[in-house]
Amino acid sequence: MSDRPVRESPGDRSWFVRDRFGMFIHWGLYALPARHEWVKNQEEIPDEVYQRYFDRFDPDLYDPGVWADAAAGAGMRYFVVTSKHHEGFCLWDSALTDYKVTRTPYGRDLLGPMVDAFRSRGMRVGFYHSLIDWHHPDFVIDDIHPQRNHPEREAMNRTRDQSRYVEYLHGQVRELLTRFGRIDVLWCDFSYPGRGRDGKGRDQWDSPRLYRTIRELQPRVLLNDRMDLDDGWDIKTPEQWQPQGWIEVDGMPVTWEACQTFSGSWGYHRDEASWKSVGQLIRMLADTVSKGGNLLLNVGPTGRGELDHRALERLRGIGAWMRRHGRSIYGCTQAPAEFAVPQDCRLTWNPDTRRLYVHVFAWPFRHLHLRGYRGKVAYAQLLSDASEVAVTGLSDHQARMERAGPDDLVLELPVQQPDAEVSVIELFLTGAR
Ligand code: GLC
Numbered sequence: 060m061s062d063r064p065v066r067e068s069p070g071d072r073s074w075f076v077r078d079r080f081g082m083f084i085h086w087g088l089y090a091l092p093a094r095h096e097w098v099k100n101q102e103e104i105p106d107e108v109y110q111r112y113f114d115r116f117d118p119d120l121y122d123p124g125v126w127a128d129a130a131a132g133a134g135m136r137y138f139v140v141t142s143k144h145h146e147g148f149c150l151w152d153s154a155l156t157d158y159k160v161t162r163t164p165y166g167r168d169l170l171g172p173m174v175d176a177f178r179s180r181g182m183r184v185g186f187y188h189s190l191i192d193w194h195h196p197d198f199v200i201d202d203i204h205p206q207r208n209h210p211e212r213e214a215m216n217r218t219r220d221q222s223r224y225v226e227y228l229h230g231q232v233r234e235l236l237t238r239f240g241r242i243d244v245l246w247c248d249f250s251y252p253g254r255g256r257d258g259k260g261r262d263q264w265d266s267p268r269l270y271r272t273i274r275e276l277q278p279r280v281l282l283n284d285r286m287d288l289d290d291g292w293d294i295k296t297p298e299q300w301q302p303q304g305w306i307e308v309d310g311m312p313v314t315w316e317a318c319q320t321f322s323g324s325w326g327y328h329r330d331e332a333s334w335k336s337v338g339q340l341i342r343m344l345a346d347t348v349s350k351g352g353n354l355l356l357n358v359g360p361t362g363r364g365e366l367d368h369r370a371l372e373r374l375r376g377i378g379a380w381m382r383r384h385g386r387s388i389y390g391c392t393q394a395p396a397e398f399a400v401p402q403d404c405r406l407t408w409n410p411d412t413r414r415l416y417v418h419v420f421a422w423p424f425r426h427l428h429l430r431g432y433r434g435k436v437a438y439a440q441l442l443s444d445a446s447e448v449a450v451t452g453l454s455d456h457q458a459r460m461e462r463a464g465p466d467d468l469v470l471e472l473p474v475q476q477p478d479a480e481v482s483v484i485e486l487f488l489t490g491a492r
Contacts (some may be wrong), residue, residue, distance in 0.1 A: 063305070063351065063393065066313045069274060070281035070293030074183060074243070076314065077390050078136035079348055080381075083187070083318055083357035084126070085141050085325040086169075088112040088148045090362040096326030099146050099193055099205045106194060113148065116163040121364025123169075123176035129366055131180045133374040134381030134388070138177050139185035139244050139355060142170060142235055144326070147194025151238070155230050158194055174239050185244025186235050190228065190264050190286070197224040199263075202255030216257070225265050229272060236276040245273060245280050246296075250287035260287035267291070281314075294353075301343065305351040305393055316353040319343060321370050327359035334369050337376030338480040342405075344377070344388065345418040345481060349405035351393040380480055383443045387416035387483045399430040413491035416442065417484040422476040426461065427484075429468040435488055436468060442483040448472065 065072075089096040091112040099109055130138055143149045149159035151170035160169050174184050192198045193205050199221045200206050209215065236242055247269075252260025261267065270291040273282060284292035295306050295315040306315040322334045335343075340356065347354045358370045366374075381388065387407050394400075394408035394415055403421040408414075419427065429436070429450075439448040449471040453463050463469065476482055 063312050065351075066308060066311045068293040068314070069278065071243075071279035072281065072293065072314045075137075075281055075294075075316075075353060076351075076392065078183065079353050079388050079391070080133075080135050080344060081137040081139060081183075081185070081316075081353065081355045082130040082133075082135045083139050083325075083355045084173075085144065085187075085357055085359045086150065087141060087144045087146055087326065088116055089144070089146060089326040090118075090360060091115060093327050093329040093362070095324045095328055095331075096144055096146070096359070098326075100203060103205050103208060105206065109146070109194075113158070113163055116148075116160065116362070117165045118169075118360075118362060118364030119165075121165075121169065121360075123173040126173070126358075126360070126366060127176040127180045127182065129371060129374050130177065130182065133378040134385055135182070135356070136389075137183035137185060137243060139187050139246055140170070140173060142186045142188045143192070143231070144187075145189045145191040145193050147189075147192040149231070151234070153231055153234055155227055155234070156195075171239065178240075183243040184239070184241070185246060185281075186239075186242060187246040187248060188232060188235060190247050190249060190259070192224065192228070195224050195227060197221060197227070199224075199257050199259075201251075201257035201259060203251065221263055225263075228264065229269055232269060233272060233276065236273065236280070242277050242280050244283075245277070246283045247286050248283070249285040252287055283316075301346055302350060302352070312351065315351070316355050317343075317347050318355040318357065320357045320359075321367075321373055325357050325359055327361050327367060334373070337373050337380075340373060340377055341380050341481045342418075342420055345405050345407065345420075345483075348388055348391050348407045349393060349400075349418070376480070384479070384481075384483050386414075387418065387442060387485070391416065398432070398435075401427055401429055413488050415486040415488060417470075417486065419476075419482045419484065422482065423472065425472055425474060427470040427472055428461070428463055429470065430464070431466045432468040433466040436486050437489045437491075438487040439470060440485050440487075441477065442485045443478040446477075448484055 092098045152161045152168045153159050197220045199219050250260040251258045266286040266288050281293045283296045295313050298318045305312045322331045324331050344354045391407040391409045394406040400406050405418040407416045439450045
């Protein structure tokens with residue numbers, strides 16, 4: 060559906076670039092300390108102390124149907140959940156460990172019901188699986204491990220056998236890719252070869268073999284880019300920053316997905332306050348699609364099993380916008396270069412319907428200039444209510460005053476922004492439907 064040729068890879072990107080918007084879910088024991096999913100690392104907490112969260116993990120209010128409804132209501136079309144994060148805790152009943160939800164007071168699988176709930180609402184399914192494991196006894200202690208400053212670090216490492224950990228890692232990925240039906244996205248996180256002592260990358264994960272296993276079990280799964288392989292990936296995944304344009308590798312545009320948080324943490328963080336506003340999040344989504352990318356927006360559910368009320372509020376705000384403006388997101392991508400981006404705007408483009416969407420990030424005073432658009436626009440309307448927007452040229456005098464050229468068009472806008480956080484003007488091009 061993209062107009063631009065994009066780097067080829069085996070994963071199925073056809074649904075992905077159409078759906079554009081997904082929910083990331085970071086959930087694990089770290090929901091209980093409620094102060095960042097890296098808390099075990101940041102506070103250098105030993106296993107014996109971290110055990111207190113395992114012993115009390117009991118999300119009694121967990122209802123994945125409610126989560127899936129919140130995601131669908133926000134206009135999200137897929138989800139990616141942490142099957143295991145760096146702390147090593149598993150959300151499913153893995154045969155390869157006891158460090159899993161079925162051994163906590165909760166005592167039941169979390170992942171299966173979640174997959175069913177989201178799938179039954181038409182959403183695609185993804186797993187985030189941590190390559191890193193701060194609980195497994197064979198994982199060699201490195202510079203980002205909670206025990207990095209332990210006086211016995213080297214002695215402890217002598218009994219650790221990374222190759223046994225690799226078997227565990229590969230075995231768990233096999234479980235994830237065989238027990239839950241078709242998996243659409245797999246997110247392996249992350250590699251840091253050469254970073255400090257015992258930093259880890261393809262050799263420490265045996266990434267080439269892991270890659271072969273993944274492709275053998277789920278040939279069309281979309282794989283992220285964090286296994287430290289030059290070739291074995293489908294999507295690039297910028298995190299906590301927005302690229303300036305379509306992401307390229309070796310001069311070739313690639314399939315990409317920005318992953319972002321509502322606030323400064325991925326896991327539930329009770330006291331963190333840097334929550335983005337609904338408007339900011341909508342602009343982030345439009346900005347992403349205007350550069351040919353997807354947005355994966357993260358929620359960190361609580362230890363009781365509910366989505367954070369601050370996230371819910373924002374999901375509802377985004378949903379209200381998406382209900383009327385989804386047409387400028389789904390099936391859309393970066394506009395062809397012939398269409399100049401108007402001031403303070405982002406453009407998205409649906410190559411099938413050949414409609415152009417002007418996302419107005421800052422409402423101007425009366426005139427929105429479309430440079431060089433003369434002859435290209437047959438009709439314009441506000442997307443929210445299908446009300447006509449006049450498309451005109453300017454008188455010679457006015458054009459001189461406003462420094463418009465003979466090929467420019469002007470959208471005549473009301474002085475007050477009539478709606479929405481981000482207003483969108485839908486342009487029907489000449490010669491198109
Ligand atoms: C990073 C972090 C992590 C988060 C992830 C999301 O790699 O380690 O906590 O899960 O990014 O992209």
